[in-house]
Each structure stands twice: as C-alpha cells, then as structure tokens.
Amino acid sequence: xxxxxxxxxxxxxxxxxxxxxxxxxxxxxxxxxxxxxxxxxxxxxxxxxxxxxxxxxxxxxxxxxxxxxxxxxxxxxxxxxxxxxxxxxxxxxxxxxxxxxxxxxxxxxxxxxxxxxxxxxxxxxxxxxxxxxxxxxxxxxxxxxxxxxxxxxxxxxxxxxxxxxxxxxxxxxxxxxxxxxxxxxxxxxxxxxxxxxxxxxxxxxxxxxxxxxxxxxxxxxxxxxxxxxxxxxxxxxxxxxxxxxxxxxxxxxxxxxxxxxxxxxxxxxxxxxxxxxxxxxxxxxxxxxxxxxxxxxxxxxxxxxxxxxxxxxxxxxxxxxxxxxxxxxxxxxxxxxxxxxxxxxxxxxxxxxxxxxxxxxxxxxxxxxxxxxxxxxxxxxxxxxxxxxxxxxxxxxxxxxxxxxxxxxxxxxxxxxxxxxxxxxxxxxxxxxxxxxxxxxxxxxxxxxxxxxxxxxxxxxxxxxxxxxxxxxxxxxxxxxxxxxxxxxxxxxxxxxxxxxxxxxxxxxxxxxxxxxxxxx
Ligand code: KIV
Ligand code: ZN
Numbered sequence: 465x466x467x468x469x470x471x472x473x474x475x476x477x478x479x480x481x482x483x484x485x486x487x488x489x490x491x492x493x494x495x496x497x498x499x500x501x502x503x504x505x506x507x508x509x510x511x512x513x514x515x516x517x518x519x520x521x522x523x524x525x526x527x528x529x530x531x532x533x534x535x536x537x538x539x540x541x542x543x544x545x546x547x548x549x550x551x552x553x554x555x556x557x558x559x560x561x562x563x564x565x566x567x568x569x570x571x572x573x574x575x576x577x578x579x580x581x582x583x584x585x586x587x588x589x590x591x592x593x594x595x596x597x598x599x600x601x602x603x604x605x606x607x608x609x610x611x612x613x614x615x616x617x618x619x620x621x622x623x624x625x626x627x628x629x630x631x632x633x634x635x636x637x638x639x640x641x642x643x644x645x646x647x648x649x650x651x652x653x654x655x656x657x658x659x660x661x662x663x664x665x666x667x668x669x670x671x672x673x674x675x676x677x678x679x680x681x682x683x684x685x686x687x688x689x690x691x692x693x694x695x696x697x698x699x700x701x702x703x704x705x706x707x708x709x710x711x712x713x714x715x716x717x718x719x720x721x722x723x724x725x726x727x728x729x730x731x732x733x734x735x736x737x738x739x740x741x742x743x744x745x746x747x748x749x750x751x752x753x754x755x756x757x758x759x760x761x762x763x764x765x766x767x768x769x770x771x772x773x774x775x776x777x778x779x780x781x782x783x784x785x786x787x788x789x790x791x792x793x794x795x796x797x798x799x800x801x802x803x804x805x806x807x808x809x810x811x812x813x814x815x816x817x818x819x820x821x822x823x824x825x826x827x828x829x830x831x832x833x834x835x836x837x838x839x840x841x842x843x844x845x846x847x848x849x850x851x852x853x854x855x856x857x858x859x860x861x862x863x864x865x866x867x868x869x870x871x872x873x874x875x876x877x878x879x880x881x882x883x884x885x886x887x888x889x890x891x892x893x894x895x896x897x898x899x900x901x902x903x904x905x906x907x908x909x910x911x912x913x914x915x916x917x918x919x920x921x922x923x924x925x926x927x928x929x930x931x932x933x934x935x936x937x938x939x940x941x942x943x944x945x946x947x948x949x950x951x952x953x954x955x956x957x958x959x960x961x962x963x964x965x966x967x968x969x970x971x972x973x974x975x976x977x978x979x980x981x982x983x984x985x
Contacts, residue, residue, distance in 0.1 A: 475729045477720065478637075478670060478696035481507050481713060482516040483745060484529070485545055486674075487704035492919060492939055493749040494946050496970055497529050503701075504533045506744055508540045509817070510737035512713075514567060514696075519545040520559035521552045525974075527559050534563035541607065543567035548597035557604035568601040569639075571611035574618040574626055587622055594626045595633050602634030611674065615640035616647040616655060623655075624662045631665045637696055638669045642685055645678025645708060649688035657692045672696035675711045677703060682711035687719060690729055701745040702753055702760060714738045714759040714791065722786045739792035740817050747852055750920055750937035750948040759791055794844075802836035816844060818851055838954045839931050849926045849933050849952035860969045862886050862912055869957050871900040880904040882961065884911050904961050908968070916942040916971055923956060936963040940971055947971050 484500050487493060495503070500517070507515050517533040518526040534542045542563040546552035548570055560566030572583070572593050579585055585593075594610065601608045610630040612618055618626075627638050640659070642652060656673070660666055673689040673696070675682040686697045703712030717733045724730075742760040746753050755762045765788040775782035788794070800808055806829050813820060813828070820828065828851050835850060836842050863885045871878035880903035883892035891911045897903030901921065920939035925932040934956040938949045949967025953959035 474695070476695070477690060477716075477729050477731050478513045478672070479511075479713065479717070479731050479733055480514040480516065480543070480672065480696050480698040481512045481700065482674075482698055482710060483507070483700040483704055483713075484533075485516040485518050486698075486706060486710050487700040487745070487749075488518070489706050490704055490709070490749070490751070492946050492948070493704060493751060494948070495748055496947070496973065497525070497532060499748045500529045501532060501536065503741075503744060503748065504537055504542075506737065506741045506817075507701075508537050509734075510741055511732040511734050512540050513732060514541040514543050516543045516545060516569065516698075518559075521546065521555045527555065530556075530559035531562065534560045534566060538564055541565040541567050543569050543609065546570045546597075546601070548572040548593045550600060553597060553601050553604065557601070560605070565607065566605055567607040567609055567637075568605045569609040569611065570597045570601050571613050571639075571641075572597065573613040574623060575614035576619065577617065578614045591622075591626060591629060595629050598630045598633035598635045606636075608635050609637035609639055609672065610635040611639040611641055611672075613641060614643045616642040616652060617644070620655075620658055620662075624659065627659060627663050628665055631663070631669045636669055637672050638666075639672035639674050639696070639698065640689075641674035641698075642676060642682075643674075645676035645682060647675070647685050648679070648681060649684045652685040653688035653692045656689045656694055660693050670695050672698060674698035676706065677708040677710065680708070682709070683715045683719065686711045686716055687727060690720075691727060701741050702751065702757070704745060704749065704751060712758070714742060718759050718786060718791065721790070735790055736792040737817070743848065744852075747935070747937075747950055748948065750922060750939055750950070752922065752924065765793060800832070800836070800842060802833065804836075812844075812847060813851065816848060816851075820851070835933070835954065839933075841929075843927050845926045846933055849935055852950070852952070860965070861972055862965050862968055864958075864961055864965055865890065866892075867904065867958060867961055869900045869904065871903075878903045880907050882907040882911070884908070884965070886912055900957055901960050904957060905964055908961065908964055912968065914942070914968065914971075916940040916968070919946060920948075921960070923960070926952060934959045936960045938963040938967045940964075940967040942971055942975075945971075945974055947974060 488495055504515055517530040520527040520530045530544045542560055544556040544559050546556040546568055556568050579590055598610050612626055671694045673686050673694045675685040697716050699711040699713040699716050701713055703709040717731055717735055720727055720729050753760055809829050809832055810825050831850050865885055866883040868881045877896040878900045879896050881894040893907055893910050895903050895906035895910055897906045919941045922937045924935045926935050933952045933954050935952040936959040940947055947967050947970040949963045951959045951962035951966055
C-alpha cells in the first residue's frame with residue numbers, strides 16, 4: 465500500500481475506487497450493507513489502494529457502511545466523502561476511525577457556474593472554506609484529499625490559489641474532477657500541467673484525477689493526465705457512476721498494463737480479479753454490462769468472423785491484445801458433476817474466490833447437487849450464480865414455499881398459484897395476469913400488500929443452452945428509495961418470483977432503518 469508522497473516521483477498510479485460512493489449515486493444502483501461489504505472485500509483483494517466507501521453524512525445507512533468497511537478492511541485506505549462543513553467532516557472522521565488507514569475526502573465547487581448558482585458564494589468565501597475545511601479535516605486525520613468540484617471548468621488563477629491553499633493547510637492529495645465529463649484529453653492534460661507549472665507547493669501532494677464519462681472520454685482524459693504527472697486515478701468497476709458514469713477501473717488498469725510501452729506506469733491491481741469484481745457489481749446493482757464493453761463485456765474476447773478465427777488459430781496475437789486469463793476469464797470450464805463430493809466442491813469455491821464458512825458451504829453444496837440433477841453440465845458461472853444467490857438471502861421475512869404457473873396458448877388468462885411464509889405465517893392465493901410473470905407478481909402483491917413500484921425486471925441467462933440458469937433482477941422503488949432483488953434458478957419463473965421476494969425483503973430492511981433521504985455529491 466502506498467499513498468505516501470514519494471509516489472509523485474514514482475511511476476506507480478494510486479487506484480482510488482469510488483464504486484461504493486460515486487457508483488452508488490447512479491439512479492437505481494443502491495446497495496445494502498452486506499453488498500457493500502462484499503464489494504469492499506473484493507476491491508481489497510484485487511489491490512485497490514483507496515476505497516471510497518461512502519458519504520457518511522448522507523444517511524445513517526451510509527455512515528454504517530463506511531464504519532463497517534473501515535472496521536473490516538485492513539490493506540486498502542478507507543475513505544469517506546465530506547462537503548466543506550464541520551458537520552460533514554466530523555461525521556466522516558467518526559466513520560473512518562476504525563480503519564488502519566483512513567482518509568477524509570472533502571470537496572467544494574470552484575467553477576464560476578457552480579459558485580454562483582449552486583453555492584451562491586463569492587470566490588473569496590469559497591477560498592476561505594477551502595482553508596477551513598482542509599485544516600479541520602487535517603486536525604482529525606493525517607490523510608486528507610481535497611477536491612475542486614467542477615475543476616475542469618474552473619478559472620486557472622482561482623484553481624491555482626485554491627490548490628496552493630489546500631496543500632498549505634495539509635491536504636496530501638489534490639483531486640481535479642472533470643465533474644460533468646466536459647473535458648477533452650489534451651485540454652485536461654494541459655490543465656494538470658498548468659497546475660504543476662504554477663502551484664509552488666505542488667510537489668507536496670499527489671495530484672489526482674476524477675473523470676466522468678458524459679462524452680465517453682473519462683478513461684482517455686485520465687490517461688492523458690497520468691502522462692503529465694497525475695499519480696492517482698479515481699474510477700469505478702464497470703464505469704458505474706453518476707449519469708454516464710466514471711472512468712472504468714478495468715479499462716485504466718488494462719490500458720496501463722497492455723500499453724506499458726507507451727504509458728509506462730504501474731498499478732497495484734491484480735488484474736485477474738477484474739472479471740469477478742465486474743460480475744459482482746453488475747449482479748448487485750442490476751446494471752447489465754453491454755456485450756461490447758471493453759475488457760468485461762461478454763464479447764470482449766469473442767472472435768466471430770471467419771477471418772478473425774483463422775488468424776487467432778494461427779497466432780492469438782493477431783486479434784487479441786490481452787488474454788482473457790489476464791482479466792480473470794479462464795476458459796469456461798466444465799465443473800463438477802452430480803457425483804462430485806463436498807471436498808471437490810469446496811476446492812472449486814476457493815478457486816472461484818469464495819471464502820465461505822462451513823454452514824454456507826453445506827447449503828451451497830446441497831443447492832449444487834439439486835442443480836446437477838437438473839442440469840447436464842454445471843459450469844463455473846453456474847456455481848457463481850448459485851453462491852451469489854445463497855448469499856443474498858439472509859434473515860428473510862418473506863419466503864417462497866411453492867409456486868405453480870399455468871400459461872401458454874391453452875390456459876388463458878395466465879394464472880399463478882403461490883404460497884409464501886410471511887414472518888412465519890403461511891399464506892397462499894391464485895391470481896391471473898397479462899403473462900405468467902405478471903400473474904405471479906400479482907399474487908405476491910395480494911399476499912403481501914405494498915405500494916412499491918416495479919422499476920426493472922431483467923432476465924439474463926447465466927450460460928448457454930435451454931437448460932441454463934436464469935438470473936433475474938427486480939428493482940423496486942418506494943418513497944424515493946430503490947432496492948435490487950436477485951435470484952438464479954433453472955426455472956425462469958421461480959427465479960423471477962424469488963428475485964421479487966428478495967427485493968421486498970431488502971425493502972423491509974430499508975424501511976426498518978428508515979434513514980433520512982440521501983444526499984449526493
Ligand atoms: O464528480 C465530482 O466532482 C465528484 C467530487 C465529489 C469528487 O464526485
Ligand atoms: Zn464524481
């Protein structure tokens with residue numbers, strides 16, 4: 465782990481992941497505490513230097529998530545976000561206090577547009593806030609990052625003044641966000657160079673970049689800035705983030721790795737963890753990855769045309785600039801059959817990166833046996849879906865006990881008969897609907913009346929073939945809060961109903977916590 469000052473002189477790039485903060489600000493991408501902890505552990509295992517775990521003042525849930533992540537993460541720096549106010553900064557310091565390495569990230573807007581309309585403050589007052597906020601943060605934590613929100617649209621003289629003051633007051637990292645994704649690479653690189661040329665104490669801090677992807681240039685802008693001296697890149701898994709998202713970590717890491725001849729910088733990321741992290745974030749948020757997405761899209765390593773396939777057979781380098789293995793996409797291996805034992809199964813889980821307790825292995829093994837009875841071939845992806853499905857179901861108040869569906873051309877209208885256990889009490893009913901999914905969801909509403917709106921219903925086949933498991937995501941919204949429910953099953957209808965029930969269970973937990981409405985940065 466190195467976020468110390470000597471990095472400005474090195475070619476190592478600090479990877480600052482903000483999936484859990486900026487990423488979670490994507491509409492619909494909300495994650496619960498368990499999900500955030502799982503993502504944080506995967507980020508730590510892959511070698512992320514700094515994990516931005518949340519915005520502690522935003523809600524009690526955010527505070528709890530940052531505190532828990534600070535408690536369990538040992539190797540990465542755990543960072544919390546704070547506006548330039550005493551309340552935010554003190555709450556943030558409190559949330560990160562258990563971390564062996566904690567960071568307060570405080571920010572304020574510096575562009576004329578933001579200062580006039582968003583903050584309604586004069587530049588001099590903003591300048592005073594920069595000094596006050598960084599000084600306060602530095603009194604509470606040795607590692608302080610200061611960000612100039614909308615930095616790429618800030619007047620240069622004012623930006624230099626603020627950066628110099630922030631460093632004087634003790635900021636150890638200075639972040640220059642392209643908040644609205646407006647910059648183009650040479651212009652953004654010039655801005656960073658300008659700071660290196662004009663800010664007298666610039667060598668006392670690490671310069672960081674945080675690029676949004678509104679013009680599809682977030683990664684290009686980040687790399688351009690690295691080439692002129694930036695040594696921290698802020699990014700997210702799968703490029704998740706506000707609007708068009710943030711710079712995608714997997715793209716930054718693989719660009720540096722693959723083009724080390726031209727961009728000679730290293731990161732501490734073990735790129736073989738990329739596929740797992742990408743899948744986990746996509747499953748938890750319900751944000752599917754486009755098939756042609758660089759590095760992690762389903763087609764990123766697929767070669768369809770005859771000419772390409774012929775070239776690949778002669779020499780992989782003809783059309784492949786990096787190997788699937790380098791991002792953790794080993795060949796989709798046929799795993800265990802229905803005669804495989806528990807020992808082989810738990811070894812497989814370990815190889816896939818799961819470190820489960822005895823009881824969880826026992827439950828997963830039973831489900832694996834059931835699956836192996838249904839499905840001829842069980843692949844790594846099936847095991848991952850099965851374990852992920854198990855992990856999301858803890859302390860559920862609502863459980864599915866049985867489901868029967870009539871649909872097709874004969875049975876009209878489609879009808880579902882469903883039995884649930886709600887807080888230990890059995891209930892059942894039958895309903896009709898526009899289709900089998902609608903009929904089943906109507907049953908759930910009858911047995912457990914609620915006013916949540918269905919925002920997303922998404923089905924994805926885990927592997928090929930008609931016996932593939934269906935992985936379903938259901939997003940529900942209630943009072944401005946969203947939750948994503950997931951489930952996987954060889955029966956699409958069972959997976960759909962379980963995903964809906966999973967979302968409802970999460971909503972119930974959210975209701976119990978009933979946090980004040982979240983802020984965003
Ligand atoms: O995009 C942005 O400016 C931010 C800051 C809070 C760093 O997310
Ligand atoms: Zn941002």
